[in-house]
Amino acid sequence: MAEAAKKGLNAFATIKNIMSELKKVDKAFTPNSQQYQYLVEQMRADQVTTRRYSKAANESESVAKLYLSYIQGTRRLNTLQERYKGGEKTVEESARLVGLKLPERKY
Amino acid sequence: MILDSYPLALAIAEEWSSQDEHLQLGQMRLTGLAFTAQDNPLEQSADTISRKILDYVDGDTVLFFNTESSKLHRYQEENWAPLIRNLNTDLGTKVRASESILDCDVASAEDKSKIERWVRQHNFPALIGLQYATESVKSFVVAYNALRHHIDAETAIDAATLEQRTQAETWGSVEWAHGLEREELITRLSAASLFVYFNSNNFSTKEI
Numbered sequence: 001m002a003e004a005a006k007k008g009l010n011a012f013a014t015i016k017n018i019m020s021e022l023k024k025v026d027k028a029f030t031p032n033s034q035q036y037q038y039l040v041e042q043m044r045a046d047q048v049t050t051r052r053y054s055k056a057a058n059e060s061e062s063v064a065k066l067y068l069s070y071i072q073g074t075r076r077l078n079t080l081q082e083r084y085k086g087g088e089k090t091v092e093e094s095a096r097l098v099g100l101k102l103p104e105r106k107y
Numbered sequence: 108m109i110l111d112s113y114p115l116a117l118a119i120a121e122e123w124s125s126q127d128e129h130l131q132l133g134q135m136r137l138t139g140l141a142f143t144a145q146d147n148p149l150e151q152s153a154d155t156i157s158r159k160i161l162d163y164v165d166g167d168t169v170l171f172f173n174t175e176s177s178k179l180h181r182y183q184e185e186n187w188a189p190l191i192r193n194l195n196t197d198l199g200t201k202v203r204a205s206e207s208i209l210d211c212d213v214a215s216a217e218d219k220s221k222i223e224r225w226v227r228q229h230n231f232p233a234l235i236g237l238q239y240a241t242e243s244v245k246s247f248v249v250a251y252n253a254l255r256h257h258i259d260a261e262t263a264i265d266a267a268t269l270e271q272r273t274q275a276e277t278w279g280s281v282e283w284a285h286g287l288e289r290e291e292l293i294t295r296l297s298a299a300s301l302f303v304y305f306n307s308n309n310f311s312t313k314e315i
Contacts, residue, residue: 022125066297078131084287
């Protein structure tokens, strides 16, 4: 019983994390958005006692975790790619390296 | 695009919503899977997909334990053996790990037919997801465990990359390369698992 209660709490916490993740990456994620309302509904549904005795008791928690892993992973991937992306120096930067300056543009 | 699952539609819409000015289509995995399932560009069938998934079992990452390093062997016992047990418990199979890569009977013909029967239960979109999951972690056993909610995505990737991570413990790692690969795998497997789930369950439809 305590086990099931703990699992209910986990799905709730996971969904809260999902919402905070989405707020970070999506400006359109507001209480008006369908995604927001769907998530709130899921949190509510998770509090209902009958859910805790469903056949795959951890199913809703697992699905929430999968989605959280997905969006967190995507954000981390972006961060890593940004941080470690290579790139050539611009012509100006290369010139500066050797102590030269580009001629001024007069327009 | 027509989708049967409301949560899936929301999740796909969210992928688009989360983009900046520059679309990163490669990262929009649910969108990609949905298009693949709909367009079927490689002209696959339930037959061809099932066969490709089954093929992974013979060479499955987690079915071949390494005897050279006792540390790796221990990790494999701890991390892979439970995954094999879950599969066997669920499907009534007797799949076992082997210590020799030359072993060809980690899964008997009967085991394979039980696994195939489970695979075939899935509809076409779910099969696409199942294939994507299996190919991303190079293991049917790991993908199966994630899809059946036995383990979470991070644990699954830990299992799939066990050998590399053990090597990295000894020899060090190229930080960014391993981090990148890890997040790639996590997003692929989690997206694939969600795609299978949403295509396999009946959800109440809602008028948008």
